[in-house]
Amino acid sequence: MAKTLAEKVWDDHLVRSASGEPDLLYIDLHLIHEVTSPQAFDGLRLANRAVRRPDLTIATEDHNVPTLNIDKPIADPVSRLQVDTLRKNCQEFGIRLHSLGDVEQGIVHVVGPQLGLTQPGMTIVCGDSHTSTHGAFGALAFGIGTSEVEHVLATQTLPLTRPKTMAINVEGSLKPGVTSKDIILAIIAKIGTGGGQGYILEYRGSAIRALSMEARMTICNMSIEAGARAGLIAPDETTFAYLKDRPHAPKGEDWEKALSYWRELKSDSDAKFDKEITLDADQLSPFVTWGTNPGQGIALDGVIPSPQDFTDPEEVSAAERALVYMDLKAGTPMKKIKIDTVFLGSCTNGRIEDLRAAAEIIKGKKVASDIRMMVVPGSARVRLQAEAEGLDKLFLEAGAEWRSAGCSMCLGMNPDQLAPGERSASTSNRNFEGRQGKGGRTHLVSPLVAAATAIRGTLSSPADL
C-alpha cells in the first residue's frame, strides 16, 4: 500500500499495534532539558524505576540559563535549583549532560542536529513543543509533556494514536530577501493556529527542496504554531551532505547502510494525504506578525488589519483583543511600527546561517540609537563558529550585544526579558501575550527583517535600507 513519509517512519517504529488501544512506538532519541524533566525523574524514583536507555538520551541546559557572565553561578536561586536538579538527575541516572560552559551546550534543538544525533527516519521526542524542528531531517519529531517524558525514560516507548497527514506544497522560488521564516509565517497565517491540529505536516515542493538544512529546520520548528505536533521534510542530498562526518553520524559501512535506508524515506507518488494545501513561493514577501498569536501575520508591506476584516466571530474578538494588547491601530502600515528591542536567536533562527544573513545586512552600519539589539547564538558551537568568522565583531561594531547560548528572550524564563510595554522584533516563534516578559509586545520576523529593523528603528526589510 502506498504510504506517506510520516506513515513509513511511524510503521518502522511500531513495537505493538492492536485494535482498541493506541500504537506503541519506539523512541530513537530522547532530548532533555531542565524545565520539563524534574517531575519525571521524581516519578522514576518514587516507583523505583531506572532509565531504560541512557545511551539514547541526552540533556542540555537552555531555558533558564543566563546569556551573560555564564562563568558565575546562576543568580536567580529558583532557576539555579532547576538547573542543579537536572545535573543531579543526570548524574544519578547516567545521562549525558552538556552544562552551561560546555562547548556542546546550547538550545536542545540546535545541539541535536549539530552533533549528528538527529538523522532521517528516526523518532525523536523532547519535553518541548519545538522538537518538531528535527523533522527537517525526515525524522518524526514532536514535543511531549512531563508524564510522557517519564514514560520514555522508563520504557523508551510512547503510546500514541496515529495522526492524519497533511501535505503542504510550496512551489516556485523565493525572491531575494524572502526566507524560510517568511514561508512558515505565511503558512500559519493561511491555515491558522489550529489548522494543523491532529495532523503531521509534510512540507514539499520545489521551494522546500531548494532550502538549506538550517532553513528547513526553521520551517519544521514552527509546525507547532500551526497546531501540528510534528512537521517533516523528505531527506535528500542536502540532508546527507549536512550529516556526513558529524560526530554521531554513521561512519564507513554503516554510512552506506544508513544511506540506502534514508533514500527510501519519501512519500510514495500515489500516497494519499488526508489534506493538501499549496503555497506559491514566488508570491511571498517578508512576513511579520501584528497580533498575539502566530497566525495573526501579514506581509511587511501591508497595513494592520481591522477586526471587521475577519468573518469568524472568534477571530474578530481575538483581533480586537490583540490590537488592544499590542497598542496598535487598524490601518497603520506595518513599516511605521516603532521597535524598542531586536532579538536575533532562538531554536527557530539562532543558527550560523541566521547569524551570517543578519551580519551581512548589519555590516558597516549602526543599530539605531534607541534600539537594543541582542544577538544570541543557539549553541556554544554556533557562537564559536560565528567568532571564527568575525561575525561577533560586525554585530558589536554596529552596536548590538553579543551573548552566550541559550533560549534567552524567546521566553521569559531567564534574565533576558522585555519590560512591560516594550516592543520587540524577534526571530523567535511565539508572539503570545507576555511571552518575552510580562506586558511585552512581540512581532515575529525573519533574521533579515530583524537586522534591517535594528538599523532603521521601525519594522523594515533589507530593501528599505
Place this chain on the structure above:
Amino acid sequence: MEKFISHTGSALPLKRSNVDTDQIIPAVYLKRVTRSGFEDGLFAAWRSDPEFVLNKPEYSKASILVAGADFGTGSSREHAVWALQNYGFKVVISSRFADIFRGNSLKAGLLTVILGQSDVEALWSAIEEEPSLEIKVDLDTRLVSYKNQAISFDLDDYTRWRLMEGLDDIGLTLRKIDEVENFEEKRAKYKPKTLPVLS
C-alpha cells in the same frame, strides 16, 4: 492516578479563544521542581485585572472550566495542566484543544471534553445566568448534563477505560516490556547512540 468516573460541580466561563499555555501559566512560574504549587501561576497576567472572570466571587467554587476554541495552544508544558488541577479544576470543556495539551491532560487525569461551539456558547449563557449551576460530567455515559440538557461527547474507549480505572500508562507499557525487548533486538545497528560521547 485517581480514578475519574464522574464529576459534578459549578463552572467558570472563559470566553476567549486561543488561550495558549503561556497564558495558562507564564514561563516564569515553571521553575518549580515539584508537581504542586502551580496554582499561583494560573492565568497570572490576566488575574491582575479585578474584572477577570477568575476573580469574580460568584465563580470562586468553580471546578469546571468552559473555554473558547483552541484551548492550550503553544508550549508542551504539562505545568499548564498541573496549574489548572492545583487550582481545583477537574474538567475543561472547549470546542477544540491543542494536541499536546489534550494529551497531557488525559495523562494527568484532568478531563478535557470536546463539545460543539454552539453547545459551549449555550453553556456560557446558562452559567452566566446562574453561576452556581450544577453541571455533571460523566465518563461512564459520556454525557455533560445540566438542567434538562444532556450533551454527549466523544472519548476513545481506551482513554476512557484508563481514566475510569485510574491506571498510569507506564505500568501498562511495562506489562508489554518483552515486546519492547524484541523490537530492540531488530533495531538497525547504525542508529546513533548518545554514549559514548563522540566529537
